[in-house]
Amino acid sequence: MKHLSVLVLLVLVFSVIPAQASSPKQATNPCLAFMQHSEKKLHASEMLDLCQLTAGKPILIVNTASHCGFTPQFTALEAIHKEYQAQGLVVIGFPSDDFFQEEDDEKDTANICFVNYGVTFTMLAPVHVWGSNAHPIFKYLAERSTAPKWNFYKYLISANGKSVQHFNSRVSPDSAAFIDAINDIL
Template identity: 50%
Template sequence: MKTFLLFCWLPLTAQAACPTLLNQQLPGLMGGTVDLCQYADRPVLVVNTASHCGYTPQFTKLEALYKRYRDRGFVIVGVPSNDFHQELERNSDIGKFCLANYGVSFPMATKAHVVGPDAIPLYRQLITVSGDAPRWNFHKYLIAPGGTTVTSYGTRTEPDDPKLIGQIEDYLNGMPAPAPSVPPPAPPRLKAISGS
């Protein structure tokens, strides 16, 4: 009975600590789930992407930005969208395109609507909080750690823009240093026990 109550209590505690804006899960582009709650204590850059857009080469700078700051806790979440009629039809094709052409390693959700009445809940909330909706592909929302502040950056703001990078660094500098990765202890060695 106590064990059952403990396991029931833990998920409720984790959910209560998750900011409303990030308390959602998105289907992953190549399977699995992008659980935004796991990023609640770090800066998150959400970007609506498209494979056949004049701004698609921003993937290169987005990947470089992610690699530059990911070890400090920064994350990018890409959300492919055909709302501006420049995205591939199938999620598998989008995933292959992103990997083959740009080496994208940051989390990517499945194709979704980001504007209008069919926009997914994450984008409806981002638009409400920031007061700014995407007008084209590669619109960027920078969410502060804790999910309390959202800053909107238009399509023409490149991922290496000094203002965007400065804000990311400000957020990262205000965060506690990440714990050093410690390898798990080696499992105990099995010993043969004599049956005699």
């Protein structure tokens, strides 16, 4: 009888394992591998799981700076966020001082973004976006397209990660070409 109980237990265990391994939740992880990071939100102690934020959604990543000639692009980026968030587009700003135009104090960066430009899309704590110290997300983007050569490089990534397009600083977020690219990945 003892052997029969062990046998029944083994059959149950081994019949459950394959079912779990093939469950849709485990079989398809909609999080893109390069987004598997937790990052600190700008001027906050809160950490943000980028997988949770972006899983299965198209993404717009921008490297920003507070004192750049392109800083007014925050206005158009915010408009894009408001226009397309209901369709799933996730906008993420990564402040960086790699081009020597970011505030030294994170609270001043936050003030420029949130108060001066009314940014409500996700802004993260400053990171490196260029060179050997670049954040892994920007290393990945550089491999798939190009590294940012200045502030306000914009990267549009399709929900499945197969399409990565970059737009340099001079391409305004409200330009027809940029809006067309957004509509193409939605």
